[in-house]
Amino acid sequence: xxxxxxxxxxxxxxxxxxxxxxxxxxxxxxxxxxxxxxxxxxxxxxxxxxxxxxxxxxxxxxxxxxxxxxxxxxxxxxxxxxxxxxxxxxxxxxxxxxxxxxxxxxxxxxxxxxxxxxxxxxxxxxxxxxxxxxxxxxxxxxxxxxxxxxxxxxxxxxxxxxxxxxxxxxxxxxxxxxxxxxxxxxxxxxxxxxxxxxxxxxxxxxxxxxxxxxxxxxxxxxxxxxxxxxxxxxxxxxxxxxxxxxxxxxxxxxxxxxxxxxxxxxxxxxxxxxxxxxxxxxxx
Ligand SMILES: NC(=O)c1ccc[n+]([C@@H]2O[C@H](COP(=O)([O-])OP(=O)(O)OC[C@H]3O[C@@H](n4cnc5c(N)ncnc54)[C@H](OP(=O)(O)O)[C@@H]3O)[C@@H](O)[C@H]2O)c1
Numbered sequence: 550x551x552x553x554x555x556x557x558x559x560x561x562x563x564x565x566x567x568x569x570x571x572x573x574x575x576x577x578x579x580x581x582x583x584x585x586x587x588x589x590x591x592x593x594x595x596x597x598x599x600x601x602x603x604x605x606x607x608x609x610x611x612x613x614x615x616x617x618x619x620x621x622x623x624x625x626x627x628x629x630x631x632x633x634x635x636x637x638x639x640x641x642x643x644x645x646x647x648x649x650x651x652x653x654x655x656x657x658x659x660x661x662x663x664x665x666x667x668x669x670x671x672x673x674x675x676x677x678x679x680x681x682x683x684x685x686x687x688x689x690x691x692x693x694x695x696x697x698x699x700x701x702x703x704x705x706x707x708x709x710x711x712x713x714x715x716x717x718x719x720x721x722x723x724x725x726x727x728x729x730x731x732x733x734x735x736x737x738x739x740x741x742x743x744x745x746x747x748x749x750x751x752x753x754x755x756x757x758x759x760x761x762x763x764x765x766x767x768x769x770x771x772x773x774x775x776x777x778x779x780x781x782x783x784x785x786x787x788x789x790x791x792x793x794x795x796x797x798x799x800x801x802x803x804x805x806x807x808x809x810x811x812x813x814x815x816x817x818x819x820x821x822x823x824x825x826x827x828x829x830x831x832x833x
Pocket of ligand 1: 605
């Protein structure tokens with residue numbers, strides 16, 4: 550039995566969909582049903598349910614607000630993942646939790662591998678980096694999966710924002726100096742499950758293949774939906790935001806690809822499938 554926490558977000562929504570299609574037993578919980586900050590409730594919840602995997606999809610993801618909500622952000626992204634890892638250990642379950650490309654400072658200019666040194670620039674990324682360390686120290690049957698720029702049906706994201714902006718604007722300016730890789734939450738879910746099967750625990754990068762700036766991503770989405778407006782290049786310095794962003798944080802996923810013996814799909818293929826899903830649900 551797989552327990553998913555934070556299961557109504559982007560990743561959780563797709564994990565549930567895949568597990569349901571594969572007839573794999575799971576319990577999907579979200580904030581109201583199981584608040585991950587209430588560790589005693591979780592410890593009680595996992596009793597007598599035959600849980601052999603815990604997948605933590607809950608997180609504090611508001612990168613800018615984190616600058617003023619440091620305590621909550623560290624709780625959700627660092628201390629709770631450690632406590633969940635310890636609970637997994639108590640019941641001998643495998644544990645998966647997620648981190649971010651933002652743990653890097655962006656100075657490398659070629660795809661980051663797992664062995665590269667972290668240098669997080671914001672409270673959010675520092676909390677995620679701390680969470681990685683605490684989980685890996687706490688339980689040797691843990692997977693930490695770093696991913697980037699996640700989009701899916703389960704929550705708001707950059708693709709949906711761009712589509713919304715395009716509805717009432719004829720000119721858009723999107724930054725071209727933040728570079729990584731958009732990642733479809735369905736692919737993040739599917740390849741996490743493939744990795745889980747290998748039992749080769751540890752730290753992995755998992756993002757869709759290819760490299761893109763925010764501008765490239767917006768351009769691809771807008772062209773795909775046939776927007777007729779003008780897309781302009783902008784710079785991060787044009788927008789004053791509380792949290793500092795790195796310029797280049799592309800993750801190299803080849804360690805994971807080698808372990809599962811499969812190549813990850815491109816971010817463009819992810820966006821194609823996402824837009825198709827939006828159409829099917831009448832959201833486009
Ligand atoms: N989104 C990205 O671009 C991105 C990039 C890099 C890494 N990641 C990481 O990838 C993982 C999955 O991200 P995602 O995009 O699927 O996240 P998401 O859509 O924001 O979902 C997170 C879920 O966590 C839930 N949650 C928050 N606090 C909770 C609590 N105390 N107890 C239980 N549930 C709680 C939220 O529910 P409520 O909304 O009801 O609070 C939400 O459903 C996360 O670890 C994230 O940090 C994401």
